[in-house]
Amino acid sequence: MPQLITQHFKTMITKTQTSEEYFIESxxxxxxxxxxxxxxxxxxxxxxxxxxxxxxxxxxxxxxEYMAWRLKRPLITVSCHDDLTASDLVGRYLISGxxxxxxDGPLARAVRIGAICYLDEIVEARKDTMVVIHPLxxxxxxLPIEKRGEQLSASADFCLAVSYNPGYQSVLKDLKQSxxxxxxxxxxxxxxxxxxxxxxxxxxxIDAALAEQLVKFAHMTRNLKGSGLEEGASTRLLVHAARLxxxxxxxxxxxxxxxxxxxxxxxxxxTAIDELSSSLF
Amino acid sequence: xxxxxLDEKEISxxxxxxxxxxxSFLKTEHHARTLAGLATAEQAYLLHWVKCIASTNxxxxxxxxxxxxxxxxxxxxxxxxxxxxxxxxxYDQSGLxxxxxxxxxxxxFIETSHAHRIGASFSDHAGILLHFVHGxxxxxxxxxxxxxxxxxxxxxxxxxxxxxxxxxxDNFIFYxxxxxxxxxxxxxxxxxxxxKQALEEHPQAERLLTLYQALEHLxxxxxxxRELPGLYRGMQAIQKQLEDExxxxxxxxxxxxxxxxxxxxxxxxxxxxxxLDSLPPPPASCFRILLKPEQVYSVMAQRMEKEKTLLxxxxxxxxxxxxxxxxxxxxxxxxxxxxSETDKHIPIEIRLDNQPVAPPxxxxxxxxxxxxxxxxxxxxxxxxxxxxxxxxxxxxxxxKDPDEVWKGTYHEEGASLYNEWDYRRQHYRKNWCAVRxxxxxxxxxxxxxxxxxxxxxxxxxxxxxxxxxxxxxRLLKRQSDGDGIDIDALVxxxxxxxxxxxxxxxxxxxxHRVERNIAVIFMVDMSGSTKGWINDAExxxxxxxxxxxxxxxxxxxxxxxxxMARKRCEIYRIKEFSENYNDEIKARISGIEAKDYTRMGxxxxxxxxxxNEVDARTRILITLSDGKPDDYDNYRGDYGIEDTRRALIEAxxxxxxxxxxxxxxxxxxxxxxMYGPAAxxxxxxxxxxxxxxSDIYRRLTV
Numbered sequence: 001m002p003q004l005i006t007q008h009f010k011t012m013i014t015k016t017q018t019s020e021e022y023f024i025e026s027x028x029x030x031x032x033x034x035x036x037x038x039x040x041x042x043x044x045x046x047x048x049x050x051x052x053x054x055x056x057x058x059x060x061x062x063x064x065e066y067m068a069w070r071l072k073r074p075l076i077t078v079s080c081h082d083d084l085t086a087s088d089l090v091g092r093y094l095i096s097g098x099x100x101x102x103x104d105g106p107l108a109r110a111v112r113i114g115a116i117c118y119l120d121e122i123v124e125a126r127k128d129t130m131v132v133i134h135p136l137x138x139x140x141x142x143l144p145i146e147k148r149g150e151q152l153s154a155s156a157d158f159c160l161a162v163s164y165n166p167g168y169q170s171v172l173k174d175l176k177q178s179x180x181x182x183x184x185x186x187x188x189x190x191x192x193x194x195x196x197x198x199x200x201x202x203x204x205x206i207d208a209a210l211a212e213q214l215v216k217f218a219h220m221t222r223n224l225k226g227s228g229l230e231e232g233a234s235t236r237l238l239v240h241a242a243r244l245x246x247x248x249x250x251x252x253x254x255x256x257x258x259x260x261x262x263x264x265x266x267x268x269x270x271t272a273i274d275e276l277s278s279s280l281f
Numbered sequence: 282x283x284x285x286x287l288d289e290k291e292i293s294x295x296x297x298x299x300x301x302x303x304x305s306f307l308k309t310e311h312h313a314r315t316l317a318g319l320a321t322a323e324q325a326y327l328l329h330w331v332k333c334i335a336s337t338n339x340x341x342x343x344x345x346x347x348x349x350x351x352x353x354x355x356x357x358x359x360x361x362x363x364x365x366x367x368x369x370x371x372y373d374q375s376g377l378x379x380x381x382x383x384x385x386x387x388x389x390f391i392e393t394s395h396a397h398r399i400g401a402s403f404s405d406h407a408g409i410l411l412h413f414v415h416g417x418x419x420x421x422x423x424x425x426x427x428x429x430x431x432x433x434x435x436x437x438x439x440x441x442x443x444x445x446x447x448x449x450x451d452n453f454i455f456y457x458x459x460x461x462x463x464x465x466x467x468x469x470x471x472x473x474x475x476x477k478q479a480l481e482e483h484p485q486a487e488r489l490l491t492l493y494q495a496l497e498h499l500x501x502x503x504x505x506x507r508e509l510p511g512l513y514r515g516m517q518a519i520q521k522q523l524e525d526e527x528x529x530x531x532x533x534x535x536x537x538x539x540x541x542x543x544x545x546x547x548x549x550x551x552x553x554x555x556x557l558d559s560l561p562p563p564p565a566s567c568f569r570i571l572l573k574p575e576q577v578y579s580v581m582a583q584r585m586e587k588e589k590t591l592l593x594x595x596x597x598x599x600x601x602x603x604x605x606x607x608x609x610x611x612x613x614x615x616x617x618x619x620x621s622e623t624d625k626h627i628p629i630e631i632r633l634d635n636q637p638v639a640p641p642x643x644x645x646x647x648x649x650x651x652x653x654x655x656x657x658x659x660x661x662x663x664x665x666x667x668x669x670x671x672x673x674x675x676x677x678x679x680x681k682d683p684d685e686v687w688k689g690t691y692h693e694e695g696a697s698l699y700n701e702w703d704y705r706r707q708h709y710r711k712n713w714c715a716v717r718x719x720x721x722x723x724x725x726x727x728x729x730x731x732x733x734x735x736x737x738x739x740x741x742x743x744x745x746x747x748x749x750x751x752x753x754x755r756l757l758k759r760q761s762d763g764d765g766i767d768i769d770a771l772v773x774x775x776x777x778x779x780x781x782x783x784x785x786x787x788x789x790x791x792x793h794r795v796e797r798n799i800a801v802i803f804m805v806d807m808s809g810s811t812k813g814w815i816n817d818a819e820x821x822x823x824x825x826x827x828x829x830x831x832x833x834x835x836x837x838x839x840x841x842x843x844x845m846a847r848k849r850c851e852i853y854r855i856k857e858f859s860e861n862y863n864d865e866i867k868a869r870i871s872g873i874e875a876k877d878y879t880r881m882g883x884x885x886x887x888x889x890x891x892x893n894e895v896d897a898r899t900r901i902l903i904t905l906s907d908g909k910p911d912d913y914d915n916y917r918g919d920y921g922i923e924d925t926r927r928a929l930i931e932a933x934x935x936x937x938x939x940x941x942x943x944x945x946x947x948x949x950x951x952x953x954x955m956y957g958p959a960a961x962x963x964x965x966x967x968x969x970x971x972x973x974x975s976d977i978y979r980r981l982t983v
Contacts, residue, residue, distance in 0.1 A: 066909070083792070095771055187639075220416040227415045252511075273414030275457060279512035 005073050022074030022115055030059070030066035031199050033191050040067050043184045049137040049160040051180065051217065057234025059199075060163045063188070064118045073157055074115035076106050080125035086132045090145055102148060107132070111143045114157030119176030122162040123175055130179050136160050137182040190235055193219070204242035210251065213280060214238050217255060220276045221263060233259045251281040283524060287324055289317040295328055299335040307339065312346045313350055323353055329366050336368045336705035340376060340728050344384045352387065364390050365707055370703040373710050400444030401456040405568060407439075410460050417464055420650045430459055432914040434472060434653075435584065437463040444950055445567070446522060454515045455567075459510055462570050465501040469655055472577045474545045479554065480574055489553055494572050495563030496549040498538060499532075502568075503540035516568060523567045532564055550962040585654055591664035592647045596631075599641065600665045613638075617658040620855065628652045629663075632935050699886045701847070704923035714883040716850040721841065723868030724733040736971065743829040750979065751833055755793050763791030799982055800836045800858065800897035802888050812875035815944065816909050818970040822905065823855075823870045827862050829975045835982070836897065842884035843876035846914045851876070858895055880912040881921070885928035885939070893935055900937045901981065905974070908945040915929045926955045940981060 022196040044067075045049050052060045061077070068075035078089065091105040110117035119125070119133070137143050162183065164175055190196060196218070197211040206214075215238065222232030241258035245251055255277040260270050287295075293313035300307050316324055327349060335342035345365060352361060366386060372380035383390060403426040414422050414437065427438035443456045466472070478494065480486045506513040539549065596613060604610035614632045629648040631638040640648070651658050698712035725766065733740065759770050767790045774785045800801070803826065805819055823839060830837050841853035855873065856866045892900045910921030928940050940954060941961040952961045964973050 028391050075350075093768060095766070095768070100768070146848040148786065177523075224412060224416045227421065228412050268408040269412050271409045272416060275409065275413050276416045276513075279457070279461070279515075281513045 011084075011204060021190065022076055022113075023072075024065055024069040024075060027069055028062060028065040029199075029203060030062055031191070031195060031202075033188075033195065036063065036186050036188070037067070037070070038229065039184065039186060041071070042203050044071060044159050045158060047141065047184060048184045049162070050184045051183035052161065052163040052188060053166055054163075055190070055231060055234060056165055057189045057236030058190050060188055060233060061118070062115070063163060064163075064191075068116050071116070073159070074110075074113060076110045076115050077120060078252075079120045080104050080122055080129070082126060084122055084125045084129055086126075087147075089129055089132055091147075093147065095100050101246045102183055106144060107136075109153060109159055111136070111152045111154045114155040116159045116161060119160075119162040122179075130176065133160065134179070134182065137179075146213060154259075168185060190218070190222070196235060196238070200242045203239050204246050206242045206246050210245065211242065214242060214250070214255075217259070217277055217280050220280070221259065221273060224269075224273075228272075229263055231263070233247050233263060237262055252278050255281070284321055284325070286319075286321040287317065289313050290793065292324070292328070296331065296346075299328075299332045300339050301335075307343050309343075311650035312343075313774070315350050316346070319350070319353070320668060326351075326358070330362070333366055333706050334369060335702070337372055338380065339370060340377060341372060341380055341384060342835060345382055347386055348387050356391075359386075359390065360394060363394060366706070368806040369706060369708070370711055373713065388900050396442060396444035399447065399449050399452060400442045401449065401452040402442045404441075406453065406456060410439075410457065413457070414460060414464055417461070418468065420467060420653060421646070422467065425461075429571060430463070431571045431576070432466055432574045433573065434467050435580050437952050439463075446519065451519060451522075452528050454512075455519055458512065458516045458519065458568055459570065461509065462498075462501060465504055466570070466572070467495075467653065469501060469504050469546070471497050471546050471548070471572065472499065472574065473656070475547060476550055477574060477578050479550060483554075485557060489557060489639075490572065490574070491785040492553040492557060492560065493550055495532075496535065496552050496567065497546065497572070498563075498566060498569045499536040500539040500544055500546070500549050503536070503544075506540075506601055507542065521568060524565065529564065530559045531560060536860065543573065581654055582651075584690040588647055588651050589662050592651060592662050592665070592666060593649060593664060595644050596663070597665035597667070599631070599644065599834070600633075603638065609643040615663040615665075617652075617660075617663065619657070628658060636888065675722055697890075699850075701882055702924040702927035704919060704927075712918070714847045714850045714880070716852060716883050716887050718852045718854055718887075721853045721855055721867055721869045721872045723815045724863075724872035725868045726871055728820065728871040729824055729867045731820050732971075733828075736821070736825060739972065740828050743825060744832045746979060747829045747833040747975075750797075750982075757791045757793050759785075759787040760789045760791045763786050763789030765790040765792075782833050797835070797982075798898035799901065800899070801893060801901040801903060801978075801982075802841045802892050803837065804884055804902060804904045805839065805841045805855070806879055806904070806908075807843040807873060807876045808907070808911070809843075809875050809877055810879070811907050814968075816873065816875050818944075818968060819905055820870055821971040822974040823873075824867070825971050826857075826978065827866070827870070829978075831862055836895065838891070839870070840884075840888055840891075841873055843878065843879070844880050844883070844912065845877040847880075847913060847916075850880055852884060852958065859893075878912040878916075879906070879908065879910055880916050881906075882924040882928040885925065885932055885935055889906070889928075889932040889935055889937055892937055899982070902937050902939045903978070903981075904941045904943075905970075906941060906943045906945070908943070908948075908972055909951060922951050922955060929955060931946060940977075942970075942977060 016269070040050060040063075054060055064075060064077070078084070089105045089106065089107040091103055091108045093100045094103050104112065107117055109115070122130075132266070135144060136154060137160055141158070143152040143154070144150075145152060147195065191199060193212075193215050197208065197215045200214060201211040202208065203206050204211075218233040218235075218238050221229065225232045237259050240262075241251075241254045244254035244258055251259075252274070256274055260273040261274065262278070264270055290313075293309055296302070296313055296316075298311040300309060302309060316327060319327070327346065329502065330349070331342045331346055334345050345368070349361060349365075362791045364383070367390065368380045368383040371383050403424075407424050407426075411424050416423065420435075422432075423436040425436050425438050426441050428440070429438060430440050431438050437460060439459065440455075443452050443459070446452045446455055480490060482488050502513075502516075505516070510692050535552065538544070538552075596615060600610075600613045603613075611634045616630050618630045629640055629644065630642075631640050648658060651662060696715035696717045698714055699714045700709040700711055701713035702708075703710050756765075758767050760767070767788055770785065774788060778784050780793075798799070803823065804824070807816075811819060826837075828840075837856070838856055838858045839855040842851065843853070843856055844850040855869050856862065860866060881904075885904075888902055892902060910925045911917045912921065916924070932939050939956060939960060941948075941956045942964065943952065943961065944964050946965065947963070948963045952963070962977055963972070965972055
């Protein structure tokens, strides 16, 4: 057997992690906007799966980290992409030393160890993967593993959470009713201006006045959503810009590199966004 | 051999030729003598441009010689060329008289071209500034070029050019500041209803307005200083360059008073009323902008009524949607939320059954706009419209019927304008073709059925071949490379290895993905020359193509083109990308008939634009044609061919693959020049067209 393949298997098998590695040890900074923490807590208590809706970079992933820390459960995050297959989630057979060895995928592992499994941007995944999560997302709470003829039942600690950005107005990128109607939905949006400024100041250490300006700038780009921009600047981008500023970059250049260039490639739009930031700072 | 200077006689001959002296009776002797005295390079240069301009207008060329000769010594050649091209553009737009004025007033042209070089012009910056204004928040304002700078609270009217300052950068900041001052009038509500009343009633209305204008200017500047400090710094720098010292101390005091965050337009008005007779004239300011209350209030009155309706309709729609699955519908509770209560700038709060409802974007935008006009949202706006209250079509702007063009006066209104390449000028004629899209009247006859019957065998065959081209995602096994491991192959290989045989290398699985992502437009010649059997063949080909393409799944659209002269270029929609192939489409294909002339450039440009809006990896534009480009107004011969060629080059630059299928036997003479050597097919027999077209498409896209 070619050397390369054996090597490949070995690393994959040894990579089977213990659940400790998924625990979040220190408290992540998360600023609640409404009653999302209580609702998530209740859903977890009641074994209900959760759907996080909201634009990119508004704090969905951070919220999950925070909740995992708060509930003291391991968090397994899978970023979905259009090559993600069902067996990537569930697991597959590999071969080691002439024997086949079953290796759990992240979802199966989460079910076994009672972790929170967070499927980020679920609509990006291939359609067949949705079917795998269906039996987990209703009262059956089981994960069938066809290849092994096995049926994993989830413990009370297991929780399935998926995220989804309704902003993509594409028919192809929409959640099917049969999927979405299994979840408790939490809507996320960019926080109110003072709150957002507070988050940025705490997260990056820039002073409050600058954070306020930055949020004002973000609102300007959000005004452009639909008239040339697909999305306005997310809280995440603001944090990036603020980090650059904290490191001594002038606000206008920081906004240009961290925000304007990240939002668009269109020359007129870039110039317009730069004009907005130079008017503001 | 170095080219030698031409003598007077030779020059005279050329000028006679270019200027068509035999018919135009222009005198060229004097010009010939002048030109003969010039160096070789200068002679060649001038003669080249005389020839170019003469292709547009002979008078213009004749005048050009007279004006250009003295300029040669001390002027940049590029400016001379710009001047000549500008004169030709003006000729295209406004005729000979205006163009001659440009030629004669060369010095004025030089001045303005200098101003254009250092200045900020509307045409250069409108795109950026529009985004800029939309970003600033508030109502979605529009920008328009005008002689005066003002706003009617819906549109910002801006000057064509700002060139007061010395560098392009400063001029742009100046321009941007004007835009922001206008925006501020809308955003910080410079037009309260009280102003309207005061102006109507006050005996010294004019003086009141002047004073109010100046006071508002101070207030808005303070608002800008607060909201956009970066821009305000730029404005101050410009003011330093353009203005003298601050005026009277009383105005400075007023400025300080109005700088307070809580001051509003009412305060400016009150100050104006109180100090009407006592204040000295306001200090000049380069950013002061006229207020035009009449325009504002007439626009406002219309908008207030319209937005009230739209808001109520939107609320009614929301109510319906929310109540869709309920047995007992609940009423929406809507209330106005003043800005102090919220930071999110959503001035409206909606609840249903005591649960808050997030207002949709449409309602948010309308609500903010209403607040700008009224200062709040009046209660009667917040009641969802009942059934039959309004006809929503009332406020939708009606599209003009393209067939009305020739009856009314709006020859270019509503049409898309496209440039056209003039090879003699080596330059585009700007906005030369007025293009309109029209829909073909469907004709429900037996044409389609007959065609389907006639070619039933062929259609079956085509479907099969096209289906075979269809692709699906599938897992390929036993690959030498891939992202998964083929267990079966591996088990075999291991057994082989124990056995001592050679180990196979093909142990991987790979996902094969559908790569076929094609969008194609068929551009069908509907010129008069296709009348009869060519038209029949075209229609039959389209039917066969549609049948074949339906089984393949490629996205396709079909458009016809024809027209007469540049002001009447017509594109006929036969099937758009978004439409499905159905009876209506079939009837439209059946309804394709021969129309007028074959102007091709505009059609290629227009369809390129449509094709560009489609998200596909491969984009193809296939022309079905029966001959050379040809139109009524000199669009023939080299002119037509060169413009079409240019349009195809533009299309290729956009990543589109053009292809031409023609039945013109002489096409081999000009098609390679237009489409390139491998991008066309000439079909000798018309009746072979239907068979060929699908086949060619298949070969093209495999």
